[in-house]
Amino acid sequence: MIRKLADSFILGMIYGAAFFSVMLLVGIIGYVFVKGFPFVHWTFLTTVTSILRGSTGIAGNLVNTFYVAVLTLVFAVPVGVGAAVWMNEYAGGGWGVRLIEFTTQTLAGMPSVIFGLFGMVFFGGTLGLGYSVLTGSLTLAVMVLPLITHNAREALRAVPDSYRIGAAGMGATKWYMIRTILLPAAMPGIVTGIILAVGRIVGESAALLLTAGSGYLLPQSGRGLLHKVLESGGTLTVQMYLSMSKARYGEAFGIGVVLLCLVLAINLCVRLIAAYTKRIF
Amino acid sequence: MDDIKIRTDHLNLYYGRTHALKNVSVKIRAQAVTALIGPSGCGKSTFLKTLNRMNDLSGNVRIEGGVYLDGKDIYAPGVDVAKLRRKVGMVFQEPNPFPMSIYDNVAYGPRVHGIKDHGTLEKIVEESLRGASIWDEVKGRLRKSALGLSGGQKQRLCIARAMAVEPEVLLMDEPTSALDPASTVKVEELMKELKKKYTVVVVTHNMQQAARVSDDTFFFLMGEAVETGSTYSLFSKPRDRRTFDYINGRFG
Ligand SMILES: Nc1ncnc2c1ncn2[C@@H]1O[C@H](COP(=O)(O)OP(=O)(O)O)[C@@H](O)[C@H]1O
Ligand SMILES: [Mg+2]
Numbered sequence: 020m021i022r023k024l025a026d027s028f029i030l031g032m033i034y035g036a037a038f039f040s041v042m043l044l045v046g047i048i049g050y051v052f053v054k055g056f057p058f059v060h061w062t063f064l065t066t067v068t069s070i071l072r073g074s075t076g077i078a079g080n081l082v083n084t085f086y087v088a089v090l091t092l093v094f095a096v097p098v099g100v101g102a103a104v105w106m107n108e109y110a111g112g113g114w115g116v117r118l119i120e121f122t123t124q125t126l127a128g129m130p131s132v133i134f135g136l137f138g139m140v141f142f143g144g145t146l147g148l149g150y151s152v153l154t155g156s157l158t159l160a161v162m163v164l165p166l167i168t169h170n171a172r173e174a175l176r177a178v179p180d181s182y183r184i185g186a187a188g189m190g191a192t193k194w195y196m197i198r199t200i201l202l203p204a205a206m207p208g209i210v211t212g213i214i215l216a217v218g219r220i221v222g223e224s225a226a227l228l229l230t231a232g233s234g235y236l237l238p239q240s241g242r243g244l245l246h247k248v249l250e251s252g253g254t255l256t257v258q259m260y261l262s263m264s265k266a267r268y269g270e271a272f273g274i275g276v277v278l279l280c281l282v283l284a285i286n287l288c289v290r291l292i293a294a295y296t297k298r299i300f
Numbered sequence: 301m302d303d304i305k306i307r308t309d310h311l312n313l314y315y316g317r318t319h320a321l322k323n324v325s326v327k328i329r330a331q332a333v334t335a336l337i338g339p340s341g342c343g344k345s346t347f348l349k350t351l352n353r354m355n356d357l358s359g360n361v362r363i364e365g366g367v368y369l370d371g372k373d374i375y376a377p378g379v380d381v382a383k384l385r386r387k388v389g390m391v392f393q394e395p396n397p398f399p400m401s402i403y404d405n406v407a408y409g410p411r412v413h414g415i416k417d418h419g420t421l422e423k424i425v426e427e428s429l430r431g432a433s434i435w436d437e438v439k440g441r442l443r444k445s446a447l448g449l450s451g452g453q454k455q456r457l458c459i460a461r462a463m464a465v466e467p468e469v470l471l472m473d474e475p476t477s478a479l480d481p482a483s484t485v486k487v488e489e490l491m492k493e494l495k496k497k498y499t500v501v502v503v504t505h506n507m508q509q510a511a512r513v514s515d516d517t518f519f520f521l522m523g524e525a526v527e528t529g530s531t532y533s534l535f536s537k538p539r540d541r542r543t544f545d546y547i548n549g550r551f552g
Contacts, residue, residue: 111359181396185458188354188390189409189465190382199408204399 051275058273067235075270077277079235083152083252084281087231088220090156090248091163095216098160099167100209104197106168107175119168127165131219134162135226143230150251155231159223163216170215174208175201207293214289221282224260233257255281305330305469305499306351311365313346313355320346322523323365328516333491333500335510335531338520338546344503347520348471351501352388353381369469386413389462393474395454397446397461402429402438405446405457409465424464432460433490452483459490463498470494472502476509488513507547511535519543 058075066076102119110116138158148154178201186196202209232251235258253261255274262271306328313321320343328334336344346355353374355361366373374384386409397405406425415421425442429435434456438449446457455475462470472491476484491513494500504510510517510531517531519540527534527543538544 179396181392181394182398184354185392185396185398186408186412188352188385188392189412189461190385191408191412192382195412200398200400 048279051272051279054269055272055274055276058269059276063273064277067237075267077235077255077258077274079237080253080255080258080274081277082237082247083231083234084221084254084256086152086247086252087156087159087227087254088217090152091159091220092213092216094157094160095163095167096209096213099164099212100171100202102164102168103171103175104201107172108193108197108201123165123168126161127169131162131223132225132229134158135229137161138226138230148249150230150232150234151249152231152252153248155227155252155254158226158230159220162223162226163219166215166219167209167212170212171205171209174205174211177208178204210289210293214286217285217289218282221254221278221285222256223254224256227254227257228260231257233261303330304328305370306501307368307371308350309366309368311347311350311367312363313343313350314362315346315358316360320523321350324523324525325365326518326525326528328499328501330499331495331497332515333495333502333513334516334518335514336501336503336518336520337505337507337510338526340505342520343523344505344520345473346523347525348390348473348501348503351469351471352385352390354390356381382412386465387467388469388471389465389467391455391458391462391470391472391475394478395451395458397449397454397457399445399447401443402446402449402457403442405461406464409461413465428460428464429457431463431494432456433486433493434460450483452479452486455479455483455487456490459487459494463494467498469499469501472500474503474505477505484509507535519546521546 062074063076064081065078066074067079068075068077106116106119135158138154138161142148142154142157143150148157182200182204183196186200187193191199231253233253234251235253238247238250255278259271259274259278262268262274304327308324308326311321311324312319324347336347338344349355350363350367351369351374355363363375367375369384369388373379389409398408400408403425406428407421410421410424415424426435426439429438434453437453438457446454449457455478459470459472459475476487479487488509491500491502495515502510502514514531516529517534518528519526519534519538519542521542527538527540529539534543535547538547
């Protein structure tokens with residue numbers, strides 16, 4: 020009897036805890052939406068803040084976020100996946116692999132502001148890239164590299180050896196086998212790494228403020244979109260941080276709503292891609 | 301009928317300090333099924349893998365002596381291993397179709413060897429699947445994943461995949477040990493069919509299977525080819541005491 024009571028008490032606690040954490044999440048999201056939604060209108064999304072007109076807009080920050088995310092992935096994904104392939108398929112567990120693994124783990128646990136400091140001094144200063152989207156992206160690429168490498172590596176590790184041996188038995192070269200079997204089979208894991216990386220990129224503030232700066236203007240059509248890469252550009256999160264520090268809370272909540280929607284959309288997209296690739300292979 | 305397809309000459313293989321094959325000198329006849337029998341760990345798989353150099357994949361392997369395919373040493377310097385494996389295909393114990401469609405599995409080998417033309421590939425895929433007597437079961441779902449097939453179907457798909465590069469020799473390492481009896485019967489029938497075109501070497505730890513499907517049998521024990529010869533004579537009047545003991549179930 021007492022046992023039974025204790026059992027149902029614990030069960031109640033477990034359900035309660037689950038309910039509480041879900042409610043907390045829903046509550047925060049709901050709060051942000053209620054506070055921020057009035058700010059999310061057409062002008063807010065499609066123009067940049069203008070002191071002359073007295074209007075606020077985040078179009079520039081949206082574009083910057085897109086730039087930084089894409090550029091970061093362009094740098095980090097090939098290097099990260101390449102490193103994972105090398106470690107798992109070529110290196111054979113020597114000291115080089117252990118060194119990379121150790122470095123990767125250390126980098127993964129490092130506060131992002133340290134990456135910011137390094138990026139600012141090295142990419143911005145030594146390489147002379149200044150406060151720019153490029154400096155920010157290179158910095159974040161270093162930051163998310165461990166995530167991508169680790170997830171790709173785990174995914175490759177999970178691919179059964181019978182595929183490797185089977186392909187070799189058909190006379191396939193190692194690289195052909197990697198291209199046609201291993202990478203497709205590891206795709207879900209690689210995609211997971213990319214989702215996590217995008218989350219960190221979109222959510223980053225400190226490291227970006229120090230490297231990509233806080234420019235909020237749209238790329239000028241005359242000088243071409245490419246030129247923007249060498250100019251300062253603040254992402255949504257950076258702008259949100261700045262708005263908060265200037266006590267413009269409504270604006271900050273508005274950006275919060277946009278960020279939440281963005282993260283949701285990215286997650287859905289990536290899940291769709293993952294489901295699609297799974298269906299093919 | 302008595303053409304020799306593969307000959308080994310004082311073949312020794314070491315995994316580090318393990319002496320896994322000891323002075324193996326045997327002759328494998330063309331267009332016949334040769335069964336390799338012997339207790340587990342006696343070197344059957346190791347021997348089979350030396351025939352298409354799959355041992356090259358595991359590190360720490362040392363090989364002495366020679367393996368001659370149509371009289372040519374396959375371990376000679378300058379031998380193209382990819383070409384060798386095209387001639388000497390392999391089917392493994394666990395069916396291992398790749399995680400792609402049935403069609404792409406069979407087309408994998410031809411594509412490796414540079415065939416890109418759709419019409420040609422389609423023809424090869426159909427012929428190979430028919431050759432492995434699985435065409436009727438899969439013809440309506442060629443574009444579906446091969447991982448959805450049953451174990452027996454997977455193994456016949458792997459045989460089709462191996463046949464798609466038109467090999468001269470098919471090596472099979474316990475191809476039925478992971479299969480149910482009905483699928484086993486199908487694969488065994490297939491082996492008898494295959495020898496019309498190919499030289500088949502099959503590892504089995506099932507002596508009844510060896511007796512049913514093979515023309516020649518090699519009995520291995522602790523890395524040695526103890527007795528080799530026609531399946532009939534090896535089972536009915538073994539010359540070596542150890543062979544007699546083994547086929548009468550005294551060990552292994
Ligand atoms: N990759 C390997 N590394 C080291 N030893 C091996 C390896 N493969 C097989 N061996 C050893 O070689 C011997 C023969 O193995 P194997 O050819 O697999 O036997 P069988 O197929 O007859 O069961 C065994 O003693 C086994 O432990
Ligand atoms: Mg074996």
